[in-house]
Amino acid sequence: MHCYCWHFTWQKPRKEAEHIKSDHRQICCFECCIKCLGGVPYASLVATILCFCGVALFCGCGHVALTGTVTILETHFSKVTSDHAMLTNVIQLMQYVIYGIASFFFLYGIILLAEGFYTTSAVKELHSEFKTTICGRCISGMFVFLTYILGVAWLGVFGFSAVPVFLFYNMWSTCATMRSPMANITNIDSICVDVRQYGIIPWNATPGKACGSTLGDICNSSEFYLSYHLYIVACAGAGATVIALIHFLMILSANWAYLKDASQMHAYQDIIKGMPQFLHIRILSSHTQQSTHANTHM
Incomplete structure (x- = not known):
């Protein structure tokens, strides 16, 4: 698992910028370690x-x-x-x-x-x-x-x-x-x-x-x-x-x-994501049918 956390500060002196960059890198590595430890299946590890x-x-x-x-x-x-x-x-x-x-x-x-x-x-x-x-x-x-x-x-x-x-x-x-x-x-x-x-x-x-x-x-x-x-x-x-x-x-x-x-x-989320596009197509289809019907009666 990699974590990229770069922070460049061009307005500040070089030493201060490197110090800030090092702090951000340490915080990022700590967060990565916490995330890795959170993904360990401890129950399976104990059973093994x-x-x-x-x-x-x-x-x-x-x-x-x-x-x-x-x-x-x-x-x-x-x-x-x-x-x-x-x-x-x-x-x-x-x-x-x-x-x-x-x-x-x-x-x-x-x-x-x-x-x-x-x-x-x-x-x-x-x-x-x-x-x-x-x-x-x-x-x-x-x-x-x-x-x-x-x-x-x-x-x-x-x-x-x-x-x-x-x-x-x-x-x-x-x-x-x-x-x-x-x-x-x-x-x-x-x-x-x-x-x-x-x-x-x-x-x-x-x-x-x-x-x-x-x-x-x-x-x-x-x-x-x-x-x-x-x-x-x-x-x-x-x-x-x-x-x-x-x-x-x-x-x-x-x-x-x-x-x-x-x-x-995930199946439910896919249905929810597809609903706006489906409704948009239905609305366009309805407007098209209404326009066609109006032109027919003119």
């Missing part, structure tokens, strides 16, 4: 930052947590490779999906931010020569529909990301109960965690469960501690992404309504 942070937390923490989960299963619950081969393949596929999700939402967030800049410019210049096209309104409507679909999908992702948090919490609470001095435990080996009941590994996996001191060692391991907390952060990131998409959906819906009102306002 929240979306980037949520997706980054979900993808980064989820990727590392999945790797730690495979390590825990291979070390303590399924020591035969063929028993957890399918699970390993599924986790690798999920990690590749995470790469795709991160790339897609990085691009999609930038596109929505650009659409926010475009719509803000259209609304700010509602009474100027700025014209909103049908294509622009269709694109805004398409973003509303796509963001709605993505929001519903991320609700499912948020629910799915809570599942490993629940599983790890059960294991952690079992270890906490086993270490608690308030519990009257006669045989700690009778306290077990069987991951086969969750369908993670098949029932013929060996050993399939961890009991007593072995379970305590798992809960005290760095892989379990890190994976547990990373799953919590990943779930929080998925929730932040859902909130960002809901925020985007509200912004896009409002922007689409603004664009529709802007197009209707």
